[in-house]
Amino acid sequence: MPAVIDRVSAPIAYLLHLADNALVLGQRNAEWCGHAPTIEEDMSMANNSLDLIGQARLLYQYVAERMNAEGRTTRPSAWPAGPITEDTLAYFRDVPDFLNYTLLELPHSPALVPMGVGNRDWATTIVRNWLYSQLMVMVWERLQACGDERLAAIAAKSLKEVRYHLRHSRDWLVRLGDGTDESHRRMQDAVDHLLPYTSEFWAASPTEAGAIAAGCGVDVPALRAEWDAAVDAALQEATLRRPPEAKHYVTEGKRGVHSEHLGYLLNELQGLARQHPGAVW
Template sequence: MTQTLVAHAPSQDLGHAPLARTAPLQYVLRLADNALILGQRNAEWCGHGPALEEDIAMANISLDLIGQARLLYAHAGVLEGRLTGRARLEDEYAYWRGEREFRNWTLQELPHSGPLAGTAHADRDYAVTIMRNFLYGALMAELWPALADSRDAELAAIAAKSAKEARYHLHHAAGWVVRLGDGTDASHARMQRALDHLLPYMNECFAPDPVEEAAAAQGVAVLTAALRAPWEATVHATLEDATLQLPAPSAFVSTGKFGLHSEHMSYLLAEMQGLARAHPGAQW
């Protein structure tokens, strides 16, 4: 299929629309942005995986996530078209929005290195990648099945398909959490550092916010706070098998879902959007 990339300014009509009207669209875009940004991050291992099998596995997980994002962006375009009279294409959402317009959780955009490493050229740590995929996968393995009952029939269908992929993603990541956590002293220490670094970012996923609440009130969304108990059960059981210790609870709440991102997001978007922006109107 041939597709044309054209730069469009974000729709200005949504800024003054009541939240009750825009919440389903904003919620779908949040799901799409989460999948896209994590897919982009995981794809950075392509050709650099610690083993050939893992190189292929991580590429496949990335393709699953980007496939989810495409379905969600396509649906978002339909929802936006109903609100504004103009449906955006999936490429417009991915390549022609600025940093503040993305609504992914901050967890997704963090680099594969620890908190003390530099931004652009820090060494990747597979422990960080695996721990992030595990924490996110354990949540999505609960969220997608719950969204399969959404009143939005298209979102429900996307959720039903994505639930199968999420189960595989969780199985893959959990297996490595246990293997590395209960492995050598060095691998255990790296997994513990990754857990200590990443776990506080999960608070954002469970924090209530007006968009999620408004979409849930319409039967479109699911309140992630209601999924925290089963998520914790999965996480705690796996960490016990991995001989990893839960860090002390943190009050930190990141703000990516409000468009306020870490310093890492701009680097990620520059890499992801550079080709499309350098050749606007390109076709393939």
Template sequence: MLATVHAPLGFLLHLADSALILGQRNAEWCGHGPVLEEDIALANISLDLIGQARLLYQHAAAVQGEGATEDTLAYFRDVRAFRNHTLAELPHHGPLAGTAAADRDYATTIVRNFLTSQFMVLRWEALARSADAQLAAIAAKSLKEVRYHLRHACDWLVKLGDGTPHSHARTQAALDHLMPYTQEFWTLSPDEAQALQDGTGDDPRALRAAWDEAIDAWLHEATLRRPAPGGHLPRGKEGLHSEHLGYLLSEMQSLARQHPGARW
């Protein structure tokens, strides 16, 4: 009998954390969407992402053992233990808006979902061939969901970018702010390198050409200018985060930490 192959724990946590944190961010629009339809759409996208995170955390908990559960992994790890992309944790506004409590900017949300969903479509396609059968199944399911997320983001990117001068300017500003954070997509963390070596992971560097082509095509349709490359290289998937993740986790984890062991 062939031995069961599992992806490295750190790689599973990277995938789970990225989905959870982006889901939490999108969920902040619940009850605050610009129109009712978008309020519902963002809530559904959040539920998809949190559902993906749950499957990945369940798998990671089984790999870790030692009494770990999806709840302990989501609610009882601190900032440095999280492995999500930095892009996922940023608030819904640019760097000049002041604090994280500033008014949300829908253009920022749409651009982030556009950049991330295009990457995850390619990543889930690759991971559907993982040597880890359970991860491959999660990837196949997640791929169907993230294709919808991408379609939603692309539709709005074009509406905003090729809309009024005001909507165009705000969308371009969001793109200028967020695009540098995508550099993290193309660097291999130690967890990703280990997963690639054992056949359970993918090589994100191999996805870059397809991502660039798709991104450029949609930006052209949206009449947006792609920012010049460069800037600080984020390292969220190595546990080095922006100041924003701590505030997000404090809110997300507060109830579970106030009542550890509670059953709902």
């Protein structure tokens, strides 16, 4: 396990997993600002990003409070002095310390090329948001009833937002999948490219197991049948097909093992804070 995560309990690491998912996808979706296909979608994607980053903030604030209360003093020297804050956790952890799903860090392109002019593929973004939001509606619904009152409150707020994210992305999935030959082809390419990465949802991890044992986690593998049914129904409505099952490597982002793309994303996200640590304005 990553060095920083080694120093926290499973329930805290689970909170970081939820927060990292929201932060990384929020950062990815924010890359559409000024580049979406319509003005309305430019605003929609910006609001989606703000929702996700807001979820991340609430979770990071809770993690910081718990870490400070536990008096954990052994931490990376690169972290700013003083109490741990949400900014410490968002801006001063390195790639191996992030516990987000690999799916969420991938570029907006089925070619897996770094971000650049012409590399934003709307189909890839829509399919990723749909696959993830379909899962998180189920996760946040269950976390509303968890034994951690603070996390339950965050879940209740997040559920309202992610329900909209799911509706937005599913509507686009159907509109483009059952649209022109070109839009159908591109949506199918995105589904073929991204669906295998969802295998990570169902892989067990010590962090999730520990959180479940503590009464503040969700047994995500147990959600697979429900998630599959919802995904299959949406694909059918969009006239898209599920790609054939094939043996492939199961990504391990939630264990801290990431693709090369997360480093580029964090460099963009964290650059200013690391150049001017402690700066305020």
